[in-house]
Amino acid sequence: MKSSHKIVAFSILIASALSNVLPAASAVIPGVVGKAKLDSVTMTMGSKSALRVEFTGNFDKNAHIDINSDEWNDVEISPLDSVDMKTLGDGRRQLRALFMVQAFDSGLYSLPPIYLIAGKDTVASDSPVLKVDPISLDTANVVFEGEEPVDVKVHDYTDVVDDKTKFWDFMPDWITAYWWWILLSVVVIAAFIFIYMKWLRHGRIPLMPVKKPVPPYVLAVEKLNDLQQKKLWQKGAEKEYYTQLTDILRGYLSGRFGINAMEMTTPQIMSAISGNEEAMQFASYVNDVLREADFVKFAKAKPDAAENELAFTNVRQFVELTKPEEKPEEPENTQTESENINKENNTKAE
Numbered sequence: 001m002k003s004s005h006k007i008v009a010f011s012i013l014i015a016s017a018l019s020n021v022l023p024a025a026s027a028v029i030p031g032v033v034g035k036a037k038l039d040s041v042t043m044t045m046g047s048k049s050a051l052r053v054e055f056t057g058n059f060d061k062n063a064h065i066d067i068n069s070d071e072w073n074d075v076e077i078s079p080l081d082s083v084d085m086k087t088l089g090d091g092r093r094q095l096r097a098l099f100m101v102q103a104f105d106s107g108l109y110s111l112p113p114i115y116l117i118a119g120k121d122t123v124a125s126d127s128p129v130l131k132v133d134p135i136s137l138d139t140a141n142v143v144f145e146g147e148e149p150v151d152v153k154v155h156d157y158t159d160v161v162d163d164k165t166k167f168w169d170f171m172p173d174w175i176t177a178y179w180w181w182i183l184l185s186v187v188v189i190a191a192f193i194f195i196y197m198k199w200l201r202h203g204r205i206p207l208m209p210v211k212k213p214v215p216p217y218v219l220a221v222e223k224l225n226d227l228q229q230k231k232l233w234q235k236g237a238e239k240e241y242y243t244q245l246t247d248i249l250r251g252y253l254s255g256r257f258g259i260n261a262m263e264m265t266t267p268q269i270m271s272a273i274s275g276n277e278e279a280m281q282f283a284s285y286v287n288d289v290l291r292e293a294d295f296v297k298f299a300k301a302k303p304d305a306a307e308n309e310l311a312f313t314n315v316r317q318f319v320e321l322t323k324p325e326e327k328p329e330e331p332e333n334t335q336t337e338s339e340n341i342n343k344e345n346n347t348k349a350e
Contacts, residue, residue, distance in 0.1 A: 029118055032057030034125030036114055038101070042131045045106055051077070051099040053125055055116045058091045063118035065097045071112035075103045075130065106134040216255030220319045223248045224312070233308040241308065242293040249289060249315050253279070256322060266290040278322060285318040 032055060039050040053065065067077060082098040095116065103109065108131050113124035143151035168176055175182065199205065214222075227248065232241035250261035250269070257279050259272045270287055273279045279286075289311050295301040303311075 029057060029059055029116075029121045029123050032059055032116065032123045034114065034116055034123050036111070036125040036128050038111075038128050038130060041129065042133065043103075044133050045104055045135050046102070048100050048102045049130070050080075051101050051111070051114075051128070053097045053099065053114045055095045055123060055125070056088070056092070057123075059093060059095075059116065059118040059121075059123075061085070061093065063093075063095065063116055065095065066115045066117045067099075068112065068115065074105065074107075075101050075109050075111060077101050101130065103130065103132040106132045108132075215324075216252050217319060217323045219255070220248055220252040223251075224316055224319070228312065233305075238296050238302065238308070242296045242311070245311060245315055246290060246293045249286065249318070252319055253286075256324070266294055282318050282321050285314040285321075289314045289318075 034053070034055045036051060036053045039052070041049075043049050055063075055065070065083065067079075078100050080098045080100055082096075084096045086094045086096075088094055097114070099114075101111065108129065110127050110129050113127050115125070116123040141153040141155075142149045143153065223244075227241070227244050232238075232244070247262075250264075253259045253261040253269065253273075257273075257276050259269065259276070259279075261269050261272070264272065266287075269290065270283065273283045273286060292303060292307065292311050296303065
C-alpha cells in the first residue's frame, strides 16, 4: 500500500516537472494544424537551412509562435523576424514564420516542434528530419601511419618577391584611373588648335568647298559697270556716287597692290602708292579722283557732269593700265619635243 502511494507521488512530481519544461500539449486547439518544412533536408556541417513553419485553423489573432530552447541542444535555431498572419475567413487564420537552423555535428536529427501559443492553448508543429553530413577532410598534407593520421605537413612562407616598378607606379591615382579621358581631351584640344591655325584664323571652314577668289581686276570692272548702270550722279546722289567709286578704287588698290587703302586717308594712300613701282607712274589718276571725292563728301561740292564722268574715267583708266599681264601657258610637250630633237641630233652625230 505504501509502495503504491510512493509511485503515485513520484508520477505527480514528474508530471509537474514536465509541465514547467514543455508547453501544455494536452491543451490542444481543435481544428488547428501545424506544419514545419526544411528547404533542404540534407546539408554539410556548419551550413544553414531555412525552416518554414505554418499554422492554420481557428485561433485568436493574439496567438504567437514560441520555441522551447531547452529542446534545441544539438541544432541551433534563429528567427528571421518574418512572421505573417492572414485572415482566411470564418474565423480561420494562417500564421507563417521563417527560421534558420544550423548544425555543427554530423548525424541524423529529428527537429523539435515549434509551438503556437493562443492564450492557455498550445499547438505543436510536426518535427522534420535533418541529415548533417561531415566535411570531407583534405588529406593531401596529412601523414598517416597505417590508417591513423599522426602529423600534418606545414609549408613555410614563400620568399619575398622583388616587384619591379613601372613608370605609372609613380603617377597619381587620378591619372591612372582616368588616363583614357585625359588622352582623349589632349587629342581634342590638339585637333582644335590645328584646325584653328590652319583654317579658322583665315576665315575658312574645314571640309567646306572654298570659292575661287575673284581677281582684283575682274572684281573692279564688274563693280564699275554696276555703278555706271545705277546712274547715281544723274539722280542728284553725288555723295553716294563718289563714295562707291572711291570704295571700288580702294578695294582694287588693296587686292592688286596690297595697299590697305580702305583704312587710309587720301595723303596716306598717295604715300603708299609712291612706294610702289607699278602704281606710282599712274598715281595722278588716283590723286584726282580721291581729291574730288573729298570735296564732295566733306565740302559738299557739286561737280558738273563732265567732272563726274572724268572721275569715273580716271578710275577705269587706272584699273586698265595696272591690269596684271597674263602669262601665256606653255605647251606641256615642249620639253619632250626638244629632248627628242636633241636625241635625234646626237644619233646623227654618232
